[in-house]
Amino acid sequence: MKDHMKNPSGQALLAPSDIAKLGDVSAAAVSNWRKRANDFPAPAGGTDARPLFARDQVIAWMKANNKPMVGRASADAVAAANLVGDMFGGSAQAEDGARLVVTLLAARKLSTESTHDYPLWQAFLARANEDGFEALRQLGIEYELDRWDELVALPGWVDQIPPRISASVAEIVDNIATTDAAEAADSVLNRAISTRGRAGSEHGYIGSRVSTFLARISAQDARGVVYDPACGLGDVLMQIHDLAPDDAIEWMEAHDINTEAVMLADQRAFLRDAPLALNNVDVLSKDPFVDYPADLIVAEPPLGMKYDRFDLMDPRWVYGTPSPGSSEFAWIQHAVAHLAEGGVAYVVTAGGPLFRGGRDGEIRRRLIADGCVEAIYQLPGKLLQHLSIPVVVWVLRRPGSAESIRFVNSATDTVLGGRKVFESTNPNAEVSIDDVLAGDCNLVPERWIGLDTPDPTEVVENYTASLEEVQAAARSVSTISELQPVKGIESSRVVSVRELQEAGIIAIRMGRERPAGPNETPDPRRLSGRDVVHRDIGPVENDQSDSSDVTVPGEVVVATTGRLAAVLDESGGHTLGMGLVGLRVLSPQLRPDYLAAVVDGNWNRRFFTGATIQRISAKELEIPLLSLEDQEEFVRSAAHLQQVRALAQELLNSTSEALEHLAELARYASVTPQ
Structure with a gap:
C-alpha cells in the first residue's frame, strides 16, 4: 500500500x-x-x-x-x-x-x-x-x-x-x-x-443478478452434497445455504484457483455458519474431487476463459477434450462427471457454446445424444456488472437421463415459485433429442421456441380477417375530402418564447415532479416526456389539486429533453414531470392549438445543447407569430393533414399484418381461401 x-x-x-x-x-x-x-x-x-x-x-x-x-x-x-x-x-x-x-x-x-x-x-x-x-x-x-x-x-x-x-x-x-x-x-x-469497475470482477460480485438467479433456480434441488467448482467469493453457495430448507444440505464443497477469493469465501461461510469446505486448486488441470458425487452442482465460471493445459487422459473429457480457445465445455463436462444418481447441475456460460462448430460442436452433439442436457435457459443481457452480453444456464443430468430438452427464453431473471414456475411463465418449448440432433445440435432457445405448427383453418381465418381490415382501412382513406391548400399567409413575425413571456402573452412553468420510487404509487396526473412524444394525455378524474400546481385546459406541454415535442392538454389537471415545460396562453392574440402545432418545428432543433443528454431551453424556442385569421387557417389545415396521417397509418398497419398472415398461409395452410 x-x-x-x-x-x-x-x-x-x-x-x-x-x-x-x-x-x-x-x-x-x-x-x-x-x-x-x-x-x-x-x-x-x-x-x-x-x-x-x-x-x-x-x-x-x-x-x-x-x-x-x-x-x-x-x-x-x-x-x-x-x-x-x-x-x-x-x-x-x-x-x-x-x-x-x-x-x-x-x-x-x-x-x-x-x-x-x-x-x-x-x-x-x-x-x-x-x-x-x-x-x-x-x-x-x-x-x-x-x-x-x-x-x-x-x-x-x-x-x-x-x-x-x-x-x-x-x-x-x-x-x-x-x-x-x-x-x-x-x-x-x-x-x-x-x-473498482470491471477490474473488481476478478473474484466475482456479491448479490449479482446472475448469482441470485442461479441460487434461486437451483435452491429447490439443494440436498445432500452441494458443489461449486468455480466458487469465487462463494456467493451462489451462500445464497443457496440461506434459501434451502433446514437440514437439507449435509455438506458444501467449493473450489477456486484464486487464493484471496477462497479466503474471503471461507470467512463469509464461517460468519453465517455454513458447512462449507474450500480448496484453493485449479480443477481444470487436475480433478481434486475424484469419485466424490454431488447432488447439486452450481457453477458460474469466468466467461470465455482460455485454457490450454487439458490432460488428454483425464476421464472427465469423455465427450471430447475441450478446445483451448474456450473452457466452457470443460466446466460442463466436469459438472456431468461429478453428478450423483438423481443429481442436477446448473452451469452458466456465454451464448457461443450453444451453436459453435468444430470441436465444441462435436462435444455438444455427444452430450445431447447421451441425454446429459435437460434444459437451456436464455437470460437477458446486462445482468452482469460491466458486461452487457446475455448469458445462458445449462441444466445438466447424468448420462441417459434426458429424453428431451426444455428451452426457455426469458426476458427477466426473476424467479418466483421455483424452477417449474419459471419455465412455465416464460416462452418455452420442449423438443425431443432426436429433433435437436436433426437440427444440427443447435441449442439456441430462439431456434426452437415458437415453432408450434398452427391450425391451418386458423391460418386461413386470420388471413381472411386481415384482408377485410385492409379493405375497411382503404375505404376510410377514400372518404378523405380533397385537401385544400392554405390560403395566402401574410409574412410572419418570428418571436421567441422569452419575448412572448415578457410581453405577457404566455406564462412559463417548469416541470419538477420526479417519477415515483420503487415503493411509491405512481401519480396518474404526472406527465412524462414519453407521454408528450406519444401524445398520450387523457383526462384526470376527480382532481382536487391546487390549480397553481397543475395544468389548465388549453395549456401547451413541451418536452425539452432528448427530443422536442409538444401537445395540447385539452382537459388540464396534470402535473409536469422533469424535462417538461408548460406554456400557458394569457392573451387572445395567440391560439393555444396553434402554439402547440408550431413550437416543435424543425427550426427549433438547432437550440439543442449537451453531449450526453441533449436539452433545449424553452425560452429560446422561436414561434412564427401570425394574425388570428391565419392561425385559424393553419390549425384547420393541420387538423386535416393529421386526420389523413392517422388513416394512412391504419392502412399501413393492416397491410403489414395481412402480409404476415399471407406468409403464414404459404407456410402452414393446406387449403387456399376462395
Whole structure:
C-alpha cells in the first residue's frame, strides 16, 4: 500500500451513498437532508463533488431527528473500511480495507466461540490503542484458537496503520451485532469490489443478478452434497445455504484457483455458519474431487476463459477434450462427471457454446445424444456488472437421463415459485433429442421456441380477417375530402418564447415532479416526456389539486429533453414531470392549438445543447407569430393533414399484418381461401 495518508484525523467517514444505506432511503432523501436541515453535519473530508461525513456526527444527527438506521451494521462496516482505505487512497486500498474488516469480524466470532476466561477479542480491544494490529497478531499466537491461521491472516501492510486508528476500526467492528456480521461483511465487500469497475470482477460480485438467479433456480434441488467448482467469493453457495430448507444440505464443497477469493469465501461461510469446505486448486488441470458425487452442482465460471493445459487422459473429457480457445465445455463436462444418481447441475456460460462448430460442436452433439442436457435457459443481457452480453444456464443430468430438452427464453431473471414456475411463465418449448440432433445440435432457445405448427383453418381465418381490415382501412382513406391548400399567409413575425413571456402573452412553468420510487404509487396526473412524444394525455378524474400546481385546459406541454415535442392538454389537471415545460396562453392574440402545432418545428432543433443528454431551453424556442385569421387557417389545415396521417397509418398497419398472415398461409395452410 502507499505510504502517504489522506485521513490522518482518524475519523470514520461516510459518503452520501453510505448514509442512504444506513437509513434505507434514496440518495435524493440524503441530498434533501443536507439542503434543508441546518444542523446536518458539515463535510469532514473528501471533495466538493464527493464529500465525506463523519460517521459519529451522522449517527448522532439521525438519532436526534428520529431517522431509522436499519442499515447500521452495513454502514459501520463501510465506515471502518473507509477509515483504513482513505488513509492510503485508491480503489484497490478500499478493497484492502474491506478485507481487513471481514477478517476482524471473523476474528471476533472465533474469539466468542472459544472457552477462554478472557476472550481474545476483549484482550485485543484493551491493547489496540497501544499496540495496533500487532496486538491481534500476537494474541492469535498466544491463544492458539482452532482455524485462526485459516481465517485470520493479517497482511503486513496493517503495521503501517497507527494504533489509535487501529483501535477506532476495532471499536466500530465491535459495535456490529454478531447476528448482523455476515450481512455487514457482504455489504462492505460488495461496495469495495463495485468501486473498482470491471477490474473488481476478478473474484466475482456479491448479490449479482446472475448469482441470485442461479441460487434461486437451483435452491429447490439443494440436498445432500452441494458443489461449486468455480466458487469465487462463494456467493451462489451462500445464497443457496440461506434459501434451502433446514437440514437439507449435509455438506458444501467449493473450489477456486484464486487464493484471496477462497479466503474471503471461507470467512463469509464461517460468519453465517455454513458447512462449507474450500480448496484453493485449479480443477481444470487436475480433478481434486475424484469419485466424490454431488447432488447439486452450481457453477458460474469466468466467461470465455482460455485454457490450454487439458490432460488428454483425464476421464472427465469423455465427450471430447475441450478446445483451448474456450473452457466452457470443460466446466460442463466436469459438472456431468461429478453428478450423483438423481443429481442436477446448473452451469452458466456465454451464448457461443450453444451453436459453435468444430470441436465444441462435436462435444455438444455427444452430450445431447447421451441425454446429459435437460434444459437451456436464455437470460437477458446486462445482468452482469460491466458486461452487457446475455448469458445462458445449462441444466445438466447424468448420462441417459434426458429424453428431451426444455428451452426457455426469458426476458427477466426473476424467479418466483421455483424452477417449474419459471419455465412455465416464460416462452418455452420442449423438443425431443432426436429433433435437436436433426437440427444440427443447435441449442439456441430462439431456434426452437415458437415453432408450434398452427391450425391451418386458423391460418386461413386470420388471413381472411386481415384482408377485410385492409379493405375497411382503404375505404376510410377514400372518404378523405380533397385537401385544400392554405390560403395566402401574410409574412410572419418570428418571436421567441422569452419575448412572448415578457410581453405577457404566455406564462412559463417548469416541470419538477420526479417519477415515483420503487415503493411509491405512481401519480396518474404526472406527465412524462414519453407521454408528450406519444401524445398520450387523457383526462384526470376527480382532481382536487391546487390549480397553481397543475395544468389548465388549453395549456401547451413541451418536452425539452432528448427530443422536442409538444401537445395540447385539452382537459388540464396534470402535473409536469422533469424535462417538461408548460406554456400557458394569457392573451387572445395567440391560439393555444396553434402554439402547440408550431413550437416543435424543425427550426427549433438547432437550440439543442449537451453531449450526453441533449436539452433545449424553452425560452429560446422561436414561434412564427401570425394574425388570428391565419392561425385559424393553419390549425384547420393541420387538423386535416393529421386526420389523413392517422388513416394512412391504419392502412399501413393492416397491410403489414395481412402480409404476415399471407406468409403464414404459404407456410402452414393446406387449403387456399376462395
